[in-house]
Amino acid sequence: xxxxxxxxxxxxxxxxxxxxxxxxxxxxxxxxxxxxxxxxxxxxxxxxxxxxxxxxxxxxxxxxxxxxxxxxxxxxxxxxxxxxxxxxxxxxxxxxxxxxxxxxxxxxxxxxxxxxxxxxxxxxxxxxxxxxxxxxxxxxxxxxxxxxxxxxxxxxxxxxxxxxxxxxxxxxxxxxxxxxxxxxxxxxxxxxxxxxxxxxxxxxxxxxxxxxxxxxxxxxxxxxxxxxxxxxxxxxxxxxxxxxxxxxxxxxxxxxxxxxxxxxxxxxxxxxxxxxxxxxxxxxxxxxxxxxxxxxxxxxxxxxxxxxxxxxxxxxxxxxxxxxxxxxxxxxxxxxxxxxxxxxxxxxxxxxxxxxxxxxxxxxxxxxxxxxxxxxxxxxxxxxxxxxxxxxxxxxxxxxxxxxxxxxxxxxxxxxxxxxxxxxxxxxxxxxxxxxxxxxxxxxxxxxxxxxxxxxxxxxxxxxxxxxxxxxxxxxxxxxxxxxxxxxxxx
Amino acid sequence: xxxxxxxxxxxxxxxxxxxxxxxxxxxxxxxxxxxxxxxxxxxxxxxxxxxxxxxxxxxxxxxxxxxxxxxxxxxxxxxxxxxxxxxxxxxxxxxxxxxxxxxxxxxxxxxxxxxxxxxxxxxxxxxxxxxxxxxxxxxxxxxxxxxxxxxxxxxxxxxxxxxxxxxxxxxxxxxxxxxxxxxxxxxxxxxxxxxxxxxxxxxxxxxxxxxxxxxxxxxxxxxxxxxxxxxxxxxxxxxxxxxxxxxxxxxxxxxxxxxxxxxxxxxxxxxxxxxxxxxxxxxxxxxxxxxxxxxxxxxxxxxxxxxxxxxxxxxxxxxxxxxxxxxxxxxxxxxxxxxxxxxxxxxxxxxxxxxxxxxxxxxxxxxxxxxxxxxxxxxxxxxxxxxxxxxxxxxxxxxxxxxxxxxxxxxxxxxxxxxxxxxxxxxxxxxxxxxxxxxxxxxxxxxxxxxxxxxxxxxxxxxxxxxxxxxxxxxxxxxxxxxxxxxxxxx
Numbered sequence: 001x002x003x004x005x006x007x008x009x010x011x012x013x014x015x016x017x018x019x020x021x022x023x024x025x026x027x028x029x030x031x032x033x034x035x036x037x038x039x040x041x042x043x044x045x046x047x048x049x050x051x052x053x054x055x056x057x058x059x060x061x062x063x064x065x066x067x068x069x070x071x072x073x074x075x076x077x078x079x080x081x082x083x084x085x086x087x088x089x090x091x092x093x094x095x096x097x098x099x100x101x102x103x104x105x106x107x108x109x110x111x112x113x114x115x116x117x118x119x120x121x122x123x124x125x126x127x128x129x130x131x132x133x134x135x136x137x138x139x140x141x142x143x144x145x146x147x148x149x150x151x152x153x154x155x156x157x158x159x160x161x162x163x164x165x166x167x168x169x170x171x172x173x174x175x176x177x178x179x180x181x182x183x184x185x186x187x188x189x190x191x192x193x194x195x196x197x198x199x200x201x202x203x204x205x206x207x208x209x210x211x212x213x214x215x216x217x218x219x220x221x222x223x224x225x226x227x228x229x230x231x232x233x234x235x236x237x238x239x240x241x242x243x244x245x246x247x248x249x250x251x252x253x254x255x256x257x258x259x260x261x262x263x264x265x266x267x268x269x270x271x272x273x274x275x276x277x278x279x280x281x282x283x284x285x286x287x288x289x290x291x292x293x294x295x296x297x298x299x300x301x302x303x304x305x306x307x308x309x310x311x312x313x314x315x316x317x318x319x320x321x322x323x324x325x326x327x328x329x330x331x332x333x334x335x336x337x338x339x340x341x342x343x344x345x346x347x348x349x350x351x352x353x354x355x356x357x358x359x360x361x362x363x364x365x366x367x368x369x370x371x372x373x374x375x376x377x378x379x380x381x382x383x384x385x386x387x388x389x390x391x392x393x394x395x396x397x398x399x400x401x402x403x404x405x406x407x408x409x410x411x412x413x414x415x416x417x418x419x420x421x422x423x424x425x426x427x428x429x430x431x432x433x434x435x436x437x438x439x440x441x442x443x444x445x446x447x448x449x450x451x452x453x454x455x456x457x458x459x460x461x462x463x464x465x466x467x468x469x470x471x472x473x474x475x476x477x478x479x480x481x482x483x484x485x486x487x488x489x490x491x
Numbered sequence: 492x493x494x495x496x497x498x499x500x501x502x503x504x505x506x507x508x509x510x511x512x513x514x515x516x517x518x519x520x521x522x523x524x525x526x527x528x529x530x531x532x533x534x535x536x537x538x539x540x541x542x543x544x545x546x547x548x549x550x551x552x553x554x555x556x557x558x559x560x561x562x563x564x565x566x567x568x569x570x571x572x573x574x575x576x577x578x579x580x581x582x583x584x585x586x587x588x589x590x591x592x593x594x595x596x597x598x599x600x601x602x603x604x605x606x607x608x609x610x611x612x613x614x615x616x617x618x619x620x621x622x623x624x625x626x627x628x629x630x631x632x633x634x635x636x637x638x639x640x641x642x643x644x645x646x647x648x649x650x651x652x653x654x655x656x657x658x659x660x661x662x663x664x665x666x667x668x669x670x671x672x673x674x675x676x677x678x679x680x681x682x683x684x685x686x687x688x689x690x691x692x693x694x695x696x697x698x699x700x701x702x703x704x705x706x707x708x709x710x711x712x713x714x715x716x717x718x719x720x721x722x723x724x725x726x727x728x729x730x731x732x733x734x735x736x737x738x739x740x741x742x743x744x745x746x747x748x749x750x751x752x753x754x755x756x757x758x759x760x761x762x763x764x765x766x767x768x769x770x771x772x773x774x775x776x777x778x779x780x781x782x783x784x785x786x787x788x789x790x791x792x793x794x795x796x797x798x799x800x801x802x803x804x805x806x807x808x809x810x811x812x813x814x815x816x817x818x819x820x821x822x823x824x825x826x827x828x829x830x831x832x833x834x835x836x837x838x839x840x841x842x843x844x845x846x847x848x849x850x851x852x853x854x855x856x857x858x859x860x861x862x863x864x865x866x867x868x869x870x871x872x873x874x875x876x877x878x879x880x881x882x883x884x885x886x887x888x889x890x891x892x893x894x895x896x897x898x899x900x901x902x903x904x905x906x907x908x909x910x911x912x913x914x915x916x917x918x919x920x921x922x923x924x925x926x927x928x929x930x931x932x933x934x935x936x937x938x939x940x941x942x943x944x945x946x947x948x949x950x951x952x953x954x955x956x957x958x959x960x961x962x963x964x965x966x967x968x969x970x971x972x973x974x975x976x977x978x979x980x981x982x
Contacts, residue, residue: 030565030621031609034558039637042555064533067525068611068642068658069581072588074521076596087587090560091599092611094582095646097563105567108582108608117599118522120559120583120611130521140833146530151559151642155586167559342631 003354007288012232016283020161023291023355025278033159033166037275040355043299045169045275049149051201051296052171052273055193061145061173066127068151069118074126078251081125084218088155090120090166120153125219125244125270128174129252136176136266138257143186144176162279163236163491170274173241176266178256180245183267184222187243190271191224194239202277203294203407204228204284205414206238207437207486209462214446217270221245227461227486229414230283233435235461235488238280241271279491285379285406291356292379294406295399302328302395303357304337307345307364314339317363320388327392333399353378358402359395379406420484424475427487431458437488441481443474452476458487494845498779503723507774511652514782514846516769524650524657528766531846534790536660536766540640542692542787543662543764546684552636552664557618559642560609565617569742572616575709579646581611581657611644616710616735616761619665620743627667627757629748634677635667643765653770654727654982661765664732667757669747671736674758675713678734681762682715685730693768694785694898695719695775696905697729698928698977700953705937708761712736718952718977720905721774724926726952726979729771732762770982776870776897782847783870785897786890793819793886794848795828798836798855805830808854811879818883824890844869849893850886870897911975915966918978922949928979932972934965943967949978 005022006014021027025041028034037045053063069092076082096112099105121127128146135141149171159165173190177183191208198204206226216223220242228238249255249265258264285292295301304325306317321337328335336357338348345362352360362374373391376383379402386394417436421427430438442448442460453459463485472481496513497505512518516532519525528536544554560583566573587603590596612618619637626632640662650656664681668674682699689695697717707714711733719729740746740756749755776783786792795816797808812828819826827848829839836853843851853865864882867874870893877885908927912918921929933939933951944950954976963972 027622027625029558029618031558031560031562031618034560036558036622037556039553039555043553045556046554062530062534063537064530065528065536065660067520067522067527068644069522069525071522072597075588082597087589089586089588090583090609091585091588092581093584093599096579097566097582097610098578106563106573108584118581119588127520127522131518131527134518153559169556 003290003350005288005290005354008231015288016279017161019282019286019290025282025291026161028161031166033156035161035165035167037169040299041278044281044293044297045278047297047299048197048201048277049171052197053147053149055197056147056171056173059145059189059193061147061175063148064146065148065150066124066131068121070121070124070127072117072119074130075119077126078219078247081219081247081251085122085154088157089122090153090155092118092120121150122152122154123270123272124148124150124152124172125174125248126252129248129254129268132174132176132266133252133254136254136256139178139259142176142178142256142266143182144174145186146175147171147173160279162275162282165275168275170272172270172272175269176249176254177269178258178264178267180267183245183269184243187222187224187241187269187271190241190269191226191239194241194271194273195226198226198228198238198277198280199407201294201296202281202284203296203403203410204238204280205407205411207462207464208466209464209486211240211462212446212449212460212485214449215460217242219244219247221247225462227437227488228280228284229410229417229436229488230280230491231413232283233417233489235437235490236276236280236283237461237490238277239271239273242269244268244270284410286356289381290354292406293356293358295358295403298356298358299334300336300352300355300357301333301399302335302359302361303348303352304335304361304363305345305348305352306337306339307362313365314341316368320368321363324391328395331392331396333395359398361391361395377402379409418486422472422475427452427458427475428456431456431487431489435489437461437486439484439486440475441472442485443477443479443481445477445479448474448476452487456489458489461486461488461490494781494841496779496781496845499722506779507770508652510777510781511773516773516782517652519652522657524647526652526656526658528660531790532769535772535784535788536769538788538790539688539692539768540662543688544638544640546688547638547662547664550636550680550684552638552666554639555637556639556641557615557622559612561612561615561618563608563610565621566610568617569710569738572710572738572742576613576645579648580613581644581646583609583611612641613643613645614761614763615639615641615643615663616665616739617743620739620745620759623665623667623757624743624745627745627747630669630750633667633669633747633757634673635665636677637666638662638664651770653766653773656766659766661763663761663763666760667740667745668760669749669755669758671758674736674760675734678713678715678732678760678762681732681760682717682730685732685762685764686717689717689719689729689768689771690898692785692787693772693775694787694894694901695729695771696898696902698953698955699957700955700977702731702953703937703940703951703976705940706951708733710735710738712738716953718928718979719771719775720901720908720927720979721771721982722904723774724908724980726928726981727767727771727774728952728981729768730762730764733760735759735761775901777847780872781845783897784847784849786849786894789847789849790825791827791843791846791848792824792890793826793850793852794839794843795826795852795854796836796839796843797828797830798853804856805832807859811859812854815882819886822883822887824886850889852882852886868893870900909977913963913966918943918949918966919947922947922978922980926980928952928977930975930977931966932963933976934968934970934972936968936970939965939967943978947980949980952977952979952981
């Protein structure tokens with residue numbers, strides 16, 4: 001095929017790394033752990049952003065922007081938050097460079113040392129709650145329903161494109177409420193919004209649940225999450241939504257006068273998804289030939305490749321294709337007619353397969369004579385010949401079919417990879433050999449959770465929300481349990 | 492009016508600072524020089540972004556994303572660039588915090604010192620051209636037409652909301668071309684795109700020109716700019732587009748094989764506008780009652796305020812207004828029907844005046860009986876009574892009228908504030924007393940430019956592009972000059 005792509009069975013991890021680069025999604029930069037998101041990858045991210053932003057606005061949220069920097073002292077104000085986030089972060093200590101006196105280049109000017117160091121935001125709860133103090137006096141000022149699209153930095157030691165990078169792009173919602181119930185409802189709502197987006201736009205099935213105490217966000221009282229399963233049987237956390245209680249309101253002294261005029265602390269949520277979703281998208285659908293993109297997020301949904309000898313033939317083809325391009329675009333379908341004469345059709349087929357374009361139309365001399373197009377779909381790699389008069393309808397239908405098919409395929413895979421077990425022996429065997437989610441009873445203690453993690457590398461991905469209550473005994477300690485939880489090795 | 496807004500004549504600078512905060516556009520944060528852009532301000536910025544992004548894409552550009560951090564050594568690679576940008580910047584020196592042993596809080600972990608300091612990007616030419624080296628081999632890889640929406644940091648000593656902040660939001664286009672002419676054409680094109688946007692969406696008239704050598708971007712061979720005039724007679728640079736020659740290609744060794752197979756250095760441009768435009772928007776149109784927003788960028792174009800006693804009256808009003816809201820929205824007009832019962836109509840009138848909503852409709856008991864709306868326009872503060880059956884057409888027409896009127900008003904003001912002078916005495920008098928642009932002959936030397944700046948604080952804003960060639964004598968030195976240039980005091 002000329003793609004020189006490692007196969008998934010050979011080395012899944014290598015396949016992923018190669019694919020992200022070869023399909024022009026992203027690449028490593030000269031800065032440790034920071035990626036360059038290339039135009040094709042960014043076009044997918046933009047489509048994700050646009051859809052999520054629409055869904056946030058439909059649920060009453062507005063965007064705002066808060067500073068990149070957080071004074072060091074802010075991080076310390078919420079006790080568990082600082083434990084979670086102060087460790088690995090980028091610290092700004094100086095605000096000026098100067099020419100070295102020995103002419104060796106530019107150096108940090110030691111006279112320009114900051115009185116208090118600034119942290120490049122790893123997440124923005126602290127700077128935002130410091131701001132909300134000024135915004136909230138009365139119950140009339142609540143709720144605050146704000147979202148921010150931003151870059152954040154966490155100094156990860158081992159990085160991988162999209163999945164774990166020192167700098168990444170994300171959105172972080174930060175809301176403030178008058179009551180505990182309203183905040184809880186908001187946190188739950190955003191989990192559902194995320195699940196809706198990930199399933200219906202990315203075509204990635206997810207399981208909704210809550211995190212155990214040890215997997216919770218630093219500073220949260222409850223963390224809602226959606227968990228997806230990758231083709232190698234490892235889980236990936238696709239989004240989280242946190243009920244923060246009054247922790248940040250207390251840390252930053254954010255109170256409001258309720259209807260009775262009494263001062264109360266404000267209730268909080270925060271929720272986020274990031275460019276990590278790009279990794280989930282690639283790893284869920286793609287195959288050994290390259291990306292497979294869901295039509296709902298593909299920057300190019302349909303590519304048309306002319307097969308011709310000489311400009312006369314190309315002109316004849318263009319005469320047919322140009323009106324088709326217009327017609328498809330009028331229906332909101334993004335189409336590329338690739339007339340480049342610097343590359344052969346085979347090269348182009350290969351390129352669009354690698355880049356995951358959902359539908360490819362080819363038209364050559366014989367198609368012209370027969371009034372047909374050759375239609376290839378990326379997900380199944382099958383081809384059919386379609387009459388020119390039916391082509392618009394067929395393309396429209398195909399885009400829907402492909403969106404549904406890749407979701408169903410991923411769902412089937414996940415269902416095949418949820419194993420219910422009752423003994424720890426069985427658990428270890430499945431985690432080691434089959435992978436996927438393992439549904440098992442657990443005694444509810446962090447000690448047991450830690451022991452399992454240490455011995456098997458599997459963690460509790462979530463306590464599923466829609467699962468039946470079923471009493472049983474912890475597979476490790478035999479202590480009573482009220483519900484099965486989902487374990488998996490995870491990204 | 493209850494707004495407690497300082498008037499422009501009293502203290503223009505104070506008026507601006509107060510207005511930005513009171514109209515909920517932005518406020519200072521706990522981080523020196525960094526602002527919080529509040530939801531209402533951000534909604535305007537989002538509209539600017541959306542329109543600019545559309546215009547960039549229509550001219551063939553794609554978005555991408557490059558790292559926030561720049562290794563210190565990169566900055567030094569382009570000699571004049573480092574002089575311009577290495578001075579005042581945020582320097583990351585460490586990547587970890589830890590708990591102080593004496594329990595006093597968290598401190599920087601000295602064991603986590605970076606081998607090479609990282610600079611928070613003040614602009615991204617260096618990191619981007621380091622990347623382009625990998626993207627360009629042959630003429631087939633050119634042009635690269637990439638834009639990035641990002642935050643940047645310049646450690647300014649004196650900051651003002653939107654106009655000059657340590658962190659600001661912007662877009663930066665970075666393009667790579669095979670020929671000098673193509674790059675020059677691109678740089679010029681983007682100046683025209685900016686002018687189109689600023690005039691037709693922001694309603695702010697601009698003068699297109701090129702910068703003198705001393706005002707050029709650090710690393711550019713030519714800087715195209717658009718210059719606007721604020722109500723206090725000071726100029727504001729609203730956007731710049733740079734022809735960078737082969738400077739960055741040489742500094743980062745970016746070569747391509749041309750059609751003849753010969754290696755050549757790539758030609759570059761970069762261009763940007765920032766949240767500074769928000770400052771220009773406020774200062775151009777607003778008045779002593781608050782913001783005046785152009786309909787093309789107003790988050791709320793039309794507000795409807797019911798005047799009622801008791802819920803029965805409100806219901807009767809809502810029965811009329813709800814279908815109107817739908818009808819206006821169907822035409823793409825953003826409407827808010829403010830039914831809050833916590834605030835009186837007078838309070839609401841005041842609030843929307845302060846926030847610059849272009850059109851306000853009020854409807855009370857008598858309007859209901861007469862089948863009318865009271866229509867108030869923000870730009871002229873005039874009112875009229877309009878029959879319900881004409882209201883949609885009138886609102887549509889008004890939005891166009893207001894957009895045109897505020898542009899014309901700003902244009903008239905600017906035309907009245909371009910003074911042509913032939914002597915330095917006259918020049919100083921006008922700069923001191925009348926302000927605005929002063930059109931004068933200059934001998935083309937940096938020495939004279941510096942002298943004028945030192946003595947009058949006026950700088951050469953640009954050498955206008957559409958001006959007639961007119962030979963004359965430098966007003967300071969008497970040396971020959973081929974064209975008048977525009978001077979002004981500037982933000």
